[in-house]
Amino acid sequence: MEILQGLARGLMHTFEPWTMLMMMIALVGGIILGAIPGMTGSMGIILLLPLLYHLKLGPALVTLAAMFCGAMYGGSISAILLRTPGTPSSAATVLDGHPMAQRGEAGVALSIALIASVAGGLFSGLCLIFLTPPLARFALEFRAPEFFTLAVFGLTIIAGASSKNILKGLITGVMGVFISRVGVDEIWGVSRYTFGTNFLMSGLSLLPVLVGLFALSQIFYDLPGAIRGEETIKQNIGSILPSRAYMKRIAGPILVGSVIGTIIGIIPGTGGAIACFLAYDLIKRFHKNKDQWGTGVPEGIAAPESANNGTTGGALVPMLSLGIPGDAVTAVMLGALMLLGVRPGPMLFVEDMESIYTLFSAFMLMQLIILALGLGGIKIWPRVLDVPQRILMPLIVVACFLGAYTLANNLNDVMTALIFGVIGYFMRKYDYPAPPLILGLILGPMTEENLNRALLVSEGSWSFLFDSIISTGFLVVSVISLVVPILTELWKRYRSLRPAGASR
Amino acid sequence: MHPKIDFISGIVLMVFSVAAHRMADRLPPVPKGLGPGDYPKVIVTILFILGLILSGNAYYTARKKSWEGKKSYAKEEFKQVFLLVLCIAVYIKLVGYMGYLYLTPFFVFAMMYLYGLRTWVKMGVISLVTGVFTYVLFNNYLYVLLPRFNLF
Numbered sequence: 001m002e003i004l005q006g007l008a009r010g011l012m013h014t015f016e017p018w019t020m021l022m023m024m025i026a027l028v029g030g031i032i033l034g035a036i037p038g039m040t041g042s043m044g045i046i047l048l049l050p051l052l053y054h055l056k057l058g059p060a061l062v063t064l065a066a067m068f069c070g071a072m073y074g075g076s077i078s079a080i081l082l083r084t085p086g087t088p089s090s091a092a093t094v095l096d097g098h099p100m101a102q103r104g105e106a107g108v109a110l111s112i113a114l115i116a117s118v119a120g121g122l123f124s125g126l127c128l129i130f131l132t133p134p135l136a137r138f139a140l141e142f143r144a145p146e147f148f149t150l151a152v153f154g155l156t157i158i159a160g161a162s163s164k165n166i167l168k169g170l171i172t173g174v175m176g177v178f179i180s181r182v183g184v185d186e187i188w189g190v191s192r193y194t195f196g197t198n199f200l201m202s203g204l205s206l207l208p209v210l211v212g213l214f215a216l217s218q219i220f221y222d223l224p225g226a227i228r229g230e231e232t233i234k235q236n237i238g239s240i241l242p243s244r245a246y247m248k249r250i251a252g253p254i255l256v257g258s259v260i261g262t263i264i265g266i267i268p269g270t271g272g273a274i275a276c277f278l279a280y281d282l283i284k285r286f287h288k289n290k291d292q293w294g295t296g297v298p299e300g301i302a303a304p305e306s307a308n309n310g311t312t313g314g315a316l317v318p319m320l321s322l323g324i325p326g327d328a329v330t331a332v333m334l335g336a337l338m339l340l341g342v343r344p345g346p347m348l349f350v351e352d353m354e355s356i357y358t359l360f361s362a363f364m365l366m367q368l369i370i371l372a373l374g375l376g377g378i379k380i381w382p383r384v385l386d387v388p389q390r391i392l393m394p395l396i397v398v399a400c401f402l403g404a405y406t407l408a409n410n411l412n413d414v415m416t417a418l419i420f421g422v423i424g425y426f427m428r429k430y431d432y433p434a435p436p437l438i439l440g441l442i443l444g445p446m447t448e449e450n451l452n453r454a455l456l457v458s459e460g461s462w463s464f465l466f467d468s469i470i471s472t473g474f475l476v477v478s479v480i481s482l483v484v485p486i487l488t489e490l491w492k493r494y495r496s497l498r499p500a501g502a503s504r
Numbered sequence: 505m506h507p508k509i510d511f512i513s514g515i516v517l518m519v520f521s522v523a524a525h526r527m528a529d530r531l532p533p534v535p536k537g538l539g540p541g542d543y544p545k546v547i548v549t550i551l552f553i554l555g556l557i558l559s560g561n562a563y564y565t566a567r568k569k570s571w572e573g574k575k576s577y578a579k580e581e582f583k584q585v586f587l588l589v590l591c592i593a594v595y596i597k598l599v600g601y602m603g604y605l606y607l608t609p610f611f612v613f614a615m616m617y618l619y620g621l622r623t624w625v626k627m628g629v630i631s632l633v634t635g636v637f638t639y640v641l642f643n644n645y646l647y648v649l650l651p652r653f654n655l656f
Contacts, residue, residue, distance in 0.1 A: 050642065050646060050648065051646070053646075054646060167554065167557060167558060167561065168558075170554055171517065171551070171554045171555070171558065174547060174550050174551050174554060175551065177547050178524070178544065178547045178548065178551065181543065181544050181547065185540040187537075187538075187540075188532075188534060188539070188540045190531055190532060190540035192527075192528070192531065192540055192541070192544060193524070193527060193544075216592075219588075220585045220588060220589065223581075223584050223585055223588055223619075224578075224580075224581040224584055224585075226619055226620075227584060227618075227619055227620045388621075389619070390616060390619040390620055390621045391616065391621065391630060393615070393619060394612050394615035394616050394619065394634075395612070395630075395634060397592065397615060398608065398611075398612060398634060398638060401592075401595075401596075402638060402642060402648075405648070405650070406642070406646075406648045409648065409649055411596055411599065411600055411651070414596050415593075415596055418589065418592055418593060418596065421589075422589055425585065430506050430509050430510070430513070431506075447543075448538070448543045451538060451543070452537050452538045452543075455536075455537045455538060456536060456537040459536070460536065460537070
């Protein structure tokens with residue numbers, strides 16, 4: 001009952017003109033950015049930052065979530081029409097979405113993606129509403145040892161978040177922790193690694209690092225392709241609504257995809273890219289005509305699209321209740337909220353529950369708006385793909401400048417963003433994932449401060465790690481989440497090195 | 505895989521870790537709890553180990569395959585990126601003197617040129633509109649004081 005009343009109040013806040021306007025801007029912007037290959041929800045959030053500074057927490061949360069959901073849906077547009085996923089989360093949609101478009105059913109494929117996205121979003125929204133408050137209440141019991149082990153757990157998910165190269169993921173993650181420790185030590189007031197400069201006394205701000213790693217590095221990376229003016233063949237939209245037979249076929253995959261996506265989203269360190277392939281693979285495995293997959297079956301669009309949108313609400317659960325990001329986009333979102341002076345976590349539910357309810361209500365409402373925007377603009381959104389990158393990219397560079405500058409009206413922050421843009425460019429070139437660095441930057445202070453506090457209380461004894469079942473539990477899960485991906489990777493290498501037939 | 509780059513990166517990481525460890529060593533000790541240098545020392549020790557594994561792994565791969573690995577970029581691509589970075593760096597350095605309103609149109613124009621656009625009128629209009637629109641939006645509505653002309 002309390003939840004329903006809260007949701008009703010949240011809905012009223014959502015309908016306030018400023019909140020609605022920001023939500024619409026973020027949704028439309030998210031769909032556009034998501035549709036452009038290479039642009040992601042993370043970049044969208046960074047581009048929104050100058051506007052976020054002027055918002056209260058409720059509208060800011062709604063704006064961030066709208067960008068996240070909009071970009072997630074937008075990614076399917078280019079996946080279906082261009083065979084290039086707009087975001088990594090739409091990679092599996094390409095497999096059946098594009099063949100369907102080539103068959104002259106681009107409009108139907110886009111509609112299926114839209115329906116599945118909205119269904120996945122609604123399902124994950126319900127989980128967000130009903131799972132987050134109890135989890136936050138549970139987390140209110142946490143003291144320094146629990147927060148320390150929780151942060152350690154957050155850091156160990158780096159291994160899972162960097163599935164392409166665990167070693168490099170760990171390096172960037174640990175480097176993120178190191179960078180977060182530059183500046184004056186919070187407890188003893190001693191300067192560390194500042195080299196006598198005033199600029200580094202308060203540490204490196206998160207925002208310029210985010211702008212550099214996620215936005216500028218992408219621009220540098222895409223530059224050669226944009227200069228070449230790579231052309232792509234687009235499809236005719238054709239009819240829009242899927243037939244009743246198609247609707248019957250996609251109902252099951254949508255449900256399964258939504259559940260998978262939400263669960264994957266809740267697990268920190270995962271994300272839409274994993275969820276979409278998992279859902280695609282699972283539905284395919286149990287499908288009676290497996291050999292038709294890859295030729296444009298509607299289930300092959302419905303399953304991944306519902307799964308990747310399912311991760312949106314799921315990923316917000318640990319971010320809001322524990323302050324641990326569920327995926328790369330929520331890591332950037334967490335950083336953006338910290339810039340507004342808000343630290344997501346259990347205390348947020350005590351201090352500003354109204355803003356949380358506003359987010360919950362708006363999250364459900366924005367799914368319906370995506371449905372309306374998607375159906376209404378099914379012939380318009382693909383035109384986004386006509387905007388030449390040669391014009392778009394310079395405008396994004398200006399937006400990056402403004403985003404980094406508005407933090408403190410300081411050009412040093414913009415230069416920091418540029419430096420991290422170059423670092424991010426080389427990281428991309430040499431397969432060093434960027435999200436672990438952000439995780440390290442966010443969780444680094446949390447680990448040191450809570451470890452120090454716990455050690456001071458326990459008078460230097462490390463037994464605090466095993467004094468409560470929660471901290472012991474987090475430690476065990478940390479070890480598992482660190483060791484399992486490493487062992488899996490080693491096993492894969494062993495299998496690939498072993499000559500064929502050696503097992504016999 | 506980029507064995508050569510990975511090998512060098514691992515070495516650089518180890519050197520960096522040793523230097524950072526020595527700097528942390530110079531920080532004052534404390535009677536109770538973690539001192540200001542203790543936590544960074546743990547972090548850089550982990551970094552050193554990871555650097556060692558990276559170099560070792562790269563060396564092992566190179567011996568089995570080759571040192572070069574896959575080619576990451578052509579020289580031309582690198583030159584283009586360098587020019588863009590230079591363009592942005594010069595803009596950041598100059599904008600404090602020339603002012604956002606006056607310099608941004610030229611900056612946007614230069615970037616579009618760098619991206620290969622050659623439709624002069626279109627480029628001029630977009631550059632001007634971008635500079636003026638963002639200046640008015642941020643200065644007058646979002647109350648962000650953008651850099652002003654400060655040369656004289």
